[in-house]
Amino acid sequence: MPTPGVSAESSEHSPSSAPNHNPHTGVIPTPRAARADLQELFLRLSPRLSVRVDTKNSSGQWQHKYVERSMHTLRGAPKGPYAIYLSSAFRGYRWLCFDLDTKRGDVGPDLATLLRWLEEAGLTYVVAASGSAGGRHVWVAAETLLHEDLVASIAVAAAKRLPTLDYGLLKSRTGAVRPIGAPHRNGGRSELVSPSSPGRAAQLLTPATCRNPSDAFVRLLLIIDAVPAAVDVRPLVVGQDQVSEVIDDDGPRLAGTPKTALDPQTMALLTRRPPADQVSEVCGSLLTKLALRRWSQPMVARLLEDRRYREGGLLHLCTSPAVRPLRVLLSEAQVQEKFERQWERCVAHAARLPLPQEALEWTDNLADVVAQVEQLQAAADACPERWATESGPADRAALDLFCLLALRSGSTVLSLDVRRAALATGYGRSTMHRAFSRLRLDSWLANAEDTGPAGTYELLPVTASHPAFPLSAGGGTQGNLPPKGVDRPTLISHLETRLAAGQADLFSHGRATAHRSGGLGHHAGRVYQQLALHADRALSLAELCQRSGYALRTVAKHLGRMRDLMVATRAVMTVHHECPTCQAAPGERCRTAAGAVLRRRGADQHATRQNLAAERSSTPYYRPRPGSLVAAAKALGCFGVTAGRARRYAVEIELYRWWQQEEEWMRAPKAGIRTGVQTHQEQTALVLTTLARQPRRRYPRTADGRGDHAAARARIERRIATA
Structure with a gap:
């Protein structure tokens, strides 16, 4: 019964009256006057002078397609679903709205985690029910407009840890959210949840009274990043160990x-x-x-x-x-x-x-590809002298690249152009072209059916008649096949390390001239590859000669130049040796036959142990220093060789593509060309569009009408330089 002297209508809309609880949504609905006040607050503080309003279809139903409407044409809040922008036209954010959607999972745990982050950062917030079943909007106002980079970083970091967060609206220039009180297209409205008082919510949503400085949002980002994020892998088990990553x-x-x-x-x-x-x-x-x-x-x-x-x-x-x-x-x-x-x-x-079916076939054939690559690598390692010739480093780099691509693609039939191979190995395109030919002559590769602009090749298996690796009855990879598919990650890491070491600018080919600076050469790169592959331990000079196939003098020359540039260091193995006389373990003192500690004048070790230490100290061991490759290349004057080569190849590829488009246009029939809006023959209704008709970029021509390739190259180079 209403209080005497107060009408039923005023009692219904009085802020002091207790609102009724909705058992279906679990949300205490906001009084109608308070909803109107909050909507008016959002419209008054909107960072733009326009809102996005939903439209109806021919049946009179909301179709969830928003169009932009100016606030000057609207009289108050729209009657249907609408959304306000979060940022200004210059990407300054006035509000942050974290949209937790039930379609992505359980909202409850993510909401509790988000609110704990906000409280730890000292930020005030307002929680609202989005209108859909179980969805939540967490509004956070800012005293000053927030920069777009900070907001995007917060959105990306939070999305990695909150599965139900729809963070696209915090990264989009047109990101908009339905304010509190706005209707939903499926019925219901966005209702206030916390705080329960609309007046307190209005204070927290107003920049002047929210007490949320920009420093607090930086603290929020640091708090979110401090939480370990889930691995960004989205697997789907189809069979045994078949996932998409x-x-x-x-x-x-x-x-x-x-x-x-x-x-x-x-x-x-x-x-x-x-x-x-x-x-x-x-x-x-x-x-x-x-x-x-x-x-x-x-x-x-x-x-x-x-x-x-x-x-x-x-x-x-x-x-x-x-x-x-x-x-x-x-x-x-x-x-x-x-x-x-x-x-x-x-x-x-x-x-x-x-x-898909092709991916299933890829997983079935992967074990055979791994086994073949293991055989090829074992065969190549068994004959290091083959790669120590003048053209050997380029041939081995090309073979390693084919093996790496086979492991990644799951197929031994590969399409590879010489420019892509050159950038991946650190050589020139002509060198790679000759290396492909030599590998075909030595039965490492074979030509396959060419179906594209790049050459197609097939990796050949190792046989007993292979010229570079004669298999004997006592050993070899043919007699003892490795377990299928178990070493694929190890092989990929091994080949990537080898190719990365040879791709460094420091090991570029050529001597220093007046027009260019030369590096240490690819033969020095092969010596460094062995150091990089065995970075966990030091390699002796004899072991480097055995693994690389070079003579002792050649390896010592390359190591000396690398030591001068601080790319490789020498390690002396002189600490803690076992004793051949008393079998004392490393670190223990020598003992006499009676078991007492040996205490001689001037020495506490047996002579055999001292001779062993002197012998080992005379053998030099070497370790790599990967972090000094760039500094050494700059000191030698060859830094940027690979980048310059990549730029030249990009110009050549773009020039070839432009000329192909010109040839296609020249061969196309010119009579009856339509210049208006074109539609497909199966399309029944004409669809108008405001897309600009981009004109064809004409290829430069000489005075006699021929293609001027030099002028075209100059235009492409200028465009790349200003990009």
Whole structure:
């Protein structure tokens, strides 16, 4: 019964009246007046003069497609679902909103962990129910606008430790969240949970009264980073030890060698214009297929440079939906941001999908590939003199590269171009071309069917008639096969260490001239490879000669030059030797026949033990110093040789690609070309777009109409220099 003198309507809306508990949501609903006040607060403090408003379809249902509306055209809060921006147009964040979604898992533990982090950092917060069943929004206001890099770092660090956190809105320029009190498209509203008082919540959401300085957000980042994060591997067990692993180098991608040749279905998705109501679905399916084919983020980003693909399967990345059938063109910064977000999401989805049939075949054949690589490496190590010749280092580097790619791809048939091989081994493209020919003559490689711009080769197994490794009855790898597939990580690490040591600028080929600086040479690199492969112990001069195949004088010469540059150091093994006379262990004193400690004048060891120590001290041992390779290359004047070679090869590849596009345009029929908006023949409705028609970049021509390759190269070099 209402209090006398107070109407029922005023009692219902009075802040002092106790709100009713909703048994279905478990949330104490906020009074209607308080909801309106909080919505008005969010609209008044919004960092932008516009909001995002949901639209309805022809049936009158909310379709979860938000469009931007100016606040000047709105009279108060919109009646339907809407969202406010978290950052200004200059990427300064006024609020941080941590969106915990029940579709990703259990929200309860993540919410408790997040609130504990905020309290340890000294930050105040407001918790709201998002409107969906069990979802939570944690709002944190800032006294001053926060920089985008700090917010993105907090979002990424928290997402690694909170599985239910949807952190995309904290990294996007268009990140927006429904404020407290805004309706949900499926019914219900975003309700205030903590604190229960709307007035206290308004103080915590206002920058002037929230008491959250920017230093507290830095402390929050340090607190989150102090918690160990889960390993960024998303496995899915399909059979025995068959998993998909996500690695991050230039962006997230699935582990494995990319398959650049696209199947007809994927090519159709990429080139055909999607229907107006399936733009995002087609883009998601296309990116997932590319992720399953082990494409990397830079490879997919290269597709965005082609107009055909921007208006085809990648249309969703370049535009945003507007009033159908129109789409709004995005800026290049927005396209890049949207692409990175969608690619990360599709790679994570692809990692959880069952392995395709080609991946299952890859795991079945992997054991045989590992066994063959082990045989090839054993055969190559058994004849070090073969690689000590003038062209031997290049041949061995090419063989090691083929073996490494075979282990990574699970196939002995490989497509490898000479420029890629040159950058991976530290040699020139012409040297790699000749090395491939020599390996084919020696039966290490064989030509396979060529289906692309790169040469295709096949690694041959070791046989008894192999010229470089004659197998005997008493030993060899053919008689005793290693266990299949158990040493793949060890082999990969071994080959990567060998190739990395030979790729260093310090061991580049050539003598110093007036125009260029020469390194120590690839033969010195082969000696250093042995030191790097056995970094856990010191190697003697005799062992280095045996493993490298060089003469004693040659190895001593290379070690002397490396010691001068502090790349290798000499270690003397003179401490703690056993005694051959009294069998005293290292570290113990010598004893007489009666068992007493030997105490002679001037010596406390037997003569045989002293002779053994003198003999071992005369044998030099050497250790590597990997951290001094760059400093030694700078001191020698050959630093940047590999980087300069990579730049030249990038110019050559881009020049060849540009000329191929020019030849394709010259051969294409010119009559009847349409210059307007083009649609696919299977498309029934015309879809208009505001995408700019990018003109064809014309290839430079001479006065007589021929292609001017020198001018084209100069343009590419200028563009790369300013990139």
